[in-house]
Amino acid sequence: MGERQNDGGPAGRRRAHPGTSAPPGPGGPGSVTGGRRVVDAADLEALLAAALIRRDVDAGAEQRAVAAFLTARESGAHGARTRRRDDWRTRRSRLGRHSLKATLSLVAAGLTLSGVAVAGIGATAGAPDGPTQDDRGTHAPSPGAAGPSIGPSTSPSTGGPADPDTGTDRPDRPGRPRTAGDTEAHCRAYEQVRGRGKALDSTAWKRLTEAAGGAENVDAYCAGQSEGTGAGAPPATTGAPPATTGAPPATTGAPERKGDDAAGRSGNGSSGNAGDNATRGAGNGPDGSAGKPGSPGADRP
Amino acid sequence: MGHGGESRRAPAYDGELGAAVARAQQGDEAAFAVAYRLVQPGLLVYVRGLVGDDAEDVMSDAWLEIARDLGRFKGDGAGFRGWTATIARHRALDHLRRQRVRPRPSTLEQDVLDLPGPQSTYDQAMESMSTERALALVGGLPRDQAEAVLLRVVVGLDGPAAARVLGKRPGAVRTAAYRGLKRLAKQLGVESVTDEAPRTLGEST
Numbered sequence: 001m002g003e004r005q006n007d008g009g010p011a012g013r014r015r016a017h018p019g020t021s022a023p024p025g026p027g028g029p030g031s032v033t034g035g036r037r038v039v040d041a042a043d044l045e046a047l048l049a050a051a052l053i054r055r056d057v058d059a060g061a062e063q064r065a066v067a068a069f070l071t072a073r074e075s076g077a078h079g080a081r082t083r084r085r086d087d088w089r090t091r092r093s094r095l096g097r098h099s100l101k102a103t104l105s106l107v108a109a110g111l112t113l114s115g116v117a118v119a120g121i122g123a124t125a126g127a128p129d130g131p132t133q134d135d136r137g138t139h140a141p142s143p144g145a146a147g148p149s150i151g152p153s154t155s156p157s158t159g160g161p162a163d164p165d166t167g168t169d170r171p172d173r174p175g176r177p178r179t180a181g182d183t184e185a186h187c188r189a190y191e192q193v194r195g196r197g198k199a200l201d202s203t204a205w206k207r208l209t210e211a212a213g214g215a216e217n218v219d220a221y222c223a224g225q226s227e228g229t230g231a232g233a234p235p236a237t238t239g240a241p242p243a244t245t246g247a248p249p250a251t252t253g254a255p256e257r258k259g260d261d262a263a264g265r266s267g268n269g270s271s272g273n274a275g276d277n278a279t280r281g282a283g284n285g286p287d288g289s290a291g292k293p294g295s296p297g298a299d300r301p
Numbered sequence: 302m303g304h305g306g307e308s309r310r311a312p313a314y315d316g317e318l319g320a321a322v323a324r325a326q327q328g329d330e331a332a333f334a335v336a337y338r339l340v341q342p343g344l345l346v347y348v349r350g351l352v353g354d355d356a357e358d359v360m361s362d363a364w365l366e367i368a369r370d371l372g373r374f375k376g377d378g379a380g381f382r383g384w385t386a387t388i389a390r391h392r393a394l395d396h397l398r399r400q401r402v403r404p405r406p407s408t409l410e411q412d413v414l415d416l417p418g419p420q421s422t423y424d425q426a427m428e429s430m431s432t433e434r435a436l437a438l439v440g441g442l443p444r445d446q447a448e449a450v451l452l453r454v455v456v457g458l459d460g461p462a463a464a465r466v467l468g469k470r471p472g473a474v475r476t477a478a479y480r481g482l483k484r485l486a487k488q489l490g491v492e493s494v495t496d497e498a499p500r501t502l503g504e505s506t
Contacts (some may be wrong), residue, residue, distance in 0.1 A: 045454045052346045052435050052455050062338065064364070065337050066330050068365045068372065069330055072368050072371070078326065081373065082374070088374070088383050089376045288312075
């Protein structure tokens with residue numbers, strides 16, 4: 001108690017003020033009023049801090065604080081969760097974290113929405129097939145009785161002999177026709193979307209353009225697709241076995257198709273069917289595939 | 302007693318303080334002691350401005366909480382000042398709430414009144430103001446001004462941090478600090494001219 005602040009450094013700095021302000025009032029008393037006028041906030045703060053703060057720390061109090069720290073460390077209290085009032089990071093760093101989070105979520109939302117948009121393209125592409133849906137609806141019951149799922153429903157309806165083969169083919173058959181059908185569907189949608197918006201920049205369109213060998217060739221490529229010539233080649237290698245089962249359902253449509261196909265690959269039937277499968281599947285769902293065998297043939301002519 | 306100009310140098314300590322806090326959060330008790338020594342003197346003055354002679358007890362309680370919750374804290378050295386000041390303030394307000402049941406006059410002003418007032422010039426006042434007189438001067442301010450001044454001058458907080466400690470808007474806190482400092486300067490000037498420091502002090506409080 002009662003200690004006076006008399007350390008050298010700050011005092012010397014402070015002394016400078018009355019000195020500089022001395023001229024207006026020569027002599028001791030004069031410097032008083034001059035010094036009073038010169039007071040600025042920084043000097044006053046330095047004075048107050050110097051007068052108020054005592055650097056000598058009570059050793060006992062420090063020991064108690066450290067002991068409390070050790071106790072908390074042993075008890076694992078230091079792993080506690082940070083509450084809002086414990087977060088004293090500068091606003092800028094917190095803002096930075098937020099903006100990063102916001103960016104990531106925006107990117108994720110953008111990807112999701114663009115995915116929806118592409119899916120929507122497929123759905124609208126299936127719409128023109130409206131009339132065929134009626135046919136399929138009538139055809140559907142027979143395979144549907146066998147089972148609602150795509151693969152199994154077709155093979156049982158066609159016949160028993162295929163069963164051993166279908167066991168291995170089944171994984172291929174839904175996949176292979178679907179890619180062919182996608183191409184066809186894209187071709188149809190391509191005509192509708194062409195020249196509008198940026199939909200043609202999407203991956204699906206790029207893939208179509210690449211497959212056609214350039215944007216100007218898309219029409220020709222699609223024309224070939226719709227007649228079943230283009231898609232027949234790739235699937236043919238694996239397509240042969242399923243063709244035996246696939247051909248019978250195509251009874252209505254198959255004759256024409258086979259005539260078109262110079263290669264004579266039975267894969268036509270399956271690919272043609274699949275085309276409808278996929279296009280309808282986009283709008284109607286998986287069970288739509290069951291009915292198509294006959295419908296594609298009926299529609300095409 | 303190596304003190305003087307601490308508030309000016311307070312920001313310079315923040316790097317060292319931040320490093321000590323980070324090490325203490327890893328479990329280094331020596332680093333915790335370093336942080337204690339850097340922060341405690343200013344906090345003690347601030348709390349003394351709030352609760353008077355019970356400041357040591359209140360700060361002892363505050364350090365128990367600081368030591369316990371150190372793992373929760375996130376921030377740098379300046380942030381640690383603000384965080385600990387908030388805890389100290391809450392403990393001080395709790396103490397005042399308990400004390401309100403049996404209020405007693407603060408002995409601080411009495412001590413000051415008993416002191417001789419040798420300051421005849423502003424220069425002398427600047428050089429030889431005692432801790433008690435300085436505290437009495439600050440204690441004579443309205444509560445919001447005194448707190449704003451102490452947080453800024455003694456704890457070394459900037460405007461936004463002091464505002465967060467006090468739960469007020471930064472503008473209000475800045476204004477309070479400005480008015481408080483202005484009033485203190487006026488009092489010091491009046492003292493030096495009239496040479497009647499004790500009476501002036503008594504009036505101001």
